[in-house]
Amino acid sequence: MSEQLAVPLTGWxxxxxxxxxxLVVSRITTMSLVEVQKLRHDRTELFTRAIQxxxxxxxxxxxxxxxxxxxxxxxxxxxxxxxxxxxxxxLFIAIFYGIQVIWERDAGxxxxxxVTPTPRIALVTxxxxxxxxxxxxxxxxxxxxxxxxxxALTDNPIKLLGMAALVSLGxxxxxxxxxxxxxxxxxxxxxxxxxxxxxxxxxxxxxxxYPINLMPGWLRAFNLVNPLGYEVDGLRGxxxxxxxxxxxxxxxxxxxxxxxxxxxxxxxxxxAR
Amino acid sequence: MTxxxxxxxxxxxxxxxxxxxxxxxxxxxxDVASGMVFGLLGPNGAGKTTTLRMITTxxxxxxxxxxxxxxxxxxxKLAVRRLIGYVPQRLSADGAxxxxxxxxxxxxxxxxxxxxxxxxxxxxxxxxxxxxxxxRTASTYSGGMIRRLELAQALVNAPRLLMLxxxxxxxxxxxxxxVWERILEVRADTGMTVLVTTxxxxxxxxxxxxxxxxxxxxxRAMGTPAELKASxxxxxxxxxxxxxxxxxxxxSSPGERMRDxxxxxxxxxxxx
Ligand SMILES: Nc1ncnc2c1ncn2[C@@H]1O[C@H](COP(=O)(O)OP(=O)(O)O)[C@@H](O)[C@H]1O
Ligand SMILES: [Mg+2]
Numbered sequence: 001m002s003e004q005l006a007v008p009l010t011g012w013x014x015x016x017x018x019x020x021x022x023l024v025v026s027r028i029t030t031m032s033l034v035e036v037q038k039l040r041h042d043r044t045e046l047f048t049r050a051i052q053x054x055x056x057x058x059x060x061x062x063x064x065x066x067x068x069x070x071x072x073x074x075x076x077x078x079x080x081x082x083x084x085x086x087x088x089x090x091l092f093i094a095i096f097y098g099i100q101v102i103w104e105r106d107a108g109x110x111x112x113x114x115v116t117p118t119p120r121i122a123l124v125t126x127x128x129x130x131x132x133x134x135x136x137x138x139x140x141x142x143x144x145x146x147x148x149x150x151x152a153l154t155d156n157p158i159k160l161l162g163m164a165a166l167v168s169l170g171x172x173x174x175x176x177x178x179x180x181x182x183x184x185x186x187x188x189x190x191x192x193x194x195x196x197x198x199x200x201x202x203x204x205x206x207x208x209x210y211p212i213n214l215m216p217g218w219l220r221a222f223n224l225v226n227p228l229g230y231e232v233d234g235l236r237g238x239x240x241x242x243x244x245x246x247x248x249x250x251x252x253x254x255x256x257x258x259x260x261x262x263x264x265x266x267x268x269x270x271x272a273r
Numbered sequence: 274m275t276x277x278x279x280x281x282x283x284x285x286x287x288x289x290x291x292x293x294x295x296x297x298x299x300x301x302x303x304d305v306a307s308g309m310v311f312g313l314l315g316p317n318g319a320g321k322t323t324t325l326r327m328i329t330t331x332x333x334x335x336x337x338x339x340x341x342x343x344x345x346x347x348x349x350k351l352a353v354r355r356l357i358g359y360v361p362q363r364l365s366a367d368g369a370x371x372x373x374x375x376x377x378x379x380x381x382x383x384x385x386x387x388x389x390x391x392x393x394x395x396x397x398x399x400x401x402x403x404x405x406x407x408x409r410t411a412s413t414y415s416g417g418m419i420r421r422l423e424l425a426q427a428l429v430n431a432p433r434l435l436m437l438x439x440x441x442x443x444x445x446x447x448x449x450x451x452v453w454e455r456i457l458e459v460r461a462d463t464g465m466t467v468l469v470t471t472x473x474x475x476x477x478x479x480x481x482x483x484x485x486x487x488x489x490x491x492x493r494a495m496g497t498p499a500e501l502k503a504s505x506x507x508x509x510x511x512x513x514x515x516x517x518x519x520x521x522x523x524x525s526s527p528g529e530r531m532r533d534x535x536x537x538x539x540x541x542x543x544x545x
Binding site: 015023026027030033034037038041042104107108109111112113114115116117118119272273 | 326329331332352355361366368369370371381382423426
């Protein structure tokens with residue numbers, strides 16, 4: 001602590017693109033690490049949060065498989081449902097992060113971080129990383145459960161890696177969507193309202209629970225602009241081998257994530273004012 | 274560098290800020306010379322926090338300009354942020370992290386090299402007397418402990434400019450003294466500049482080299498504590514100075530009277 005002033009006064013012009021890139025990467029690593037530390041202090045929550053998707057899979061999945069109410073061709077309904085539940089739980093986790101950012105704003109932590117030499121994009125990406133880690137842990141729980149319930153899942157490691165990548169992209173998008181809404185809503189109550197108002201339509205307006213061809217035309221149109229629809233399509237293709245447009249699914253989610261990270265970063269400053 | 278070319282630590286010129294219809298800062302100019310403890314004094318709502326937040330790059334300042342060590346805050350945000358340490362008015366530490374992790378986070382964000390990080394964080398916690406509780410999550414800390422933790426965070430990279438917004442609000446006299454002792458210790462070691470807001474007149478008198486009295490978004494007087502007091506009366510206190518400068522206005526708006534404010538401030542620290 002008692003060393004001489006560590007920061008030189010001269011030589012601070014505009015940073016070069018390369019030094020800026022290095023800074024962003026370093027800060028994203030730091031903010032991700034901090035999120036992992038927070039998860040470590042709160043391990044029970046990781047498991048209590050896995051209860052909900054487990055119930056969906058066991059109760060909803062088993063029941064509708066027996067009822068044969070939803071025609072999924074030669075695939076048992078529970079097999080059809082498992083990838084949808086992974087996408088759903090990732091969505092529900094990610095949407096929570098906007099609320100967390102508002103809490104951190106209310107606690108004064110956000111403003112303090114924003115006064116450090118940390119690009120906003122690193123603050124946002126750290127949260128997206130945390131959402132992905134949580135979603136992946138839940139995906140693992142769902143996969144194990146599904147395997148126990150006899151779902152014919154892929155054991156191809158490449159496809160499982162692809163699944164992890166898709167879940168991460170989806171979490172990143174929805175986490176940043178949630179932070180964006182937080183940046184517009186500014187208060188906890190308004191964000192809760194908007195969050196609830198959009199989460200359910202996103203979920204039911206995707207093929208998570210039922211095939212697209214069962215949807216009315218307008219819902220099918222919505223599914224086309226719903227990133228969750230692409231996530232579910234890709235996950236199903238990778239995990240149980242249904243026909244899927246994997247290139248399109250990855251492309252749409254990657255572009256949507258990049259776009260949403262930028263918007264969330266730009267709006268973050270509104271929260272600190 | 275010769276003394277003539279050393280820029281002031283802070284130069285604030287013609288700065289204004291409004292929140293909707295409220296004019297929080299209404300044309301403020303001041304310089305803080307490098308190495309001094311500069312106090313921004315004034316009652317609740319004077320505009321101290323807003324001024325400080327503009328210097329931290331959190332709030333825009335146009336049409337005014339702010340320079341930190343000669344760097345324009347609007348154009349060199351990242352560079353300015355490297356030079357400052359900031360302790361906001363409201364107690365704030367990440368309750369989901371331990372004390373150690375809270376400080377280590379800031380060490381990383383200020384690019385303390387990895388080889389030195391552990392030792393720097395340890396000694397930062399040691400110096401504010403939190404070494405024993407460093408492994409506990411900050412949510413279990415008392416107000417005074419959080420304030421000291423924040424000080425350790427802000428000082429972890431030996432900032433050139435330390436900005437403290439009412440650092441001792443809500444603390445008992447012993448905690449107040451220990452916070453000030455730590456600040457002055459680091460300043461003696463590193464020569465950093467300190468910009469502090471407070472409404473404790475006695476504190477400002479004791480610790481500040483120079484004071485600006487702020488009221489309703491404007492600076493009403495500026496000088497050393499001795500100069501300010503002498504300008505009113507040989508036996509005057511800073512309280513008297515403040516009353517002399519803003520007296521009529523204060524009496525016409527009893528809600529903002531300094532003494533009232535001091536009384537309420539002790540209990541309520543949920544202030545903007
Ligand atoms: N975020 C904000 N939104 C609206 N008004 C604000 C905000 N922050 C401060 N103000 C108003 O600006 C004025 C100055 O506030 P502030 O800078 O916090 O004063 P001080 O720190 O001296 O108590 C006050 O009238 C306050 O109500
Ligand atoms: Mg204030």
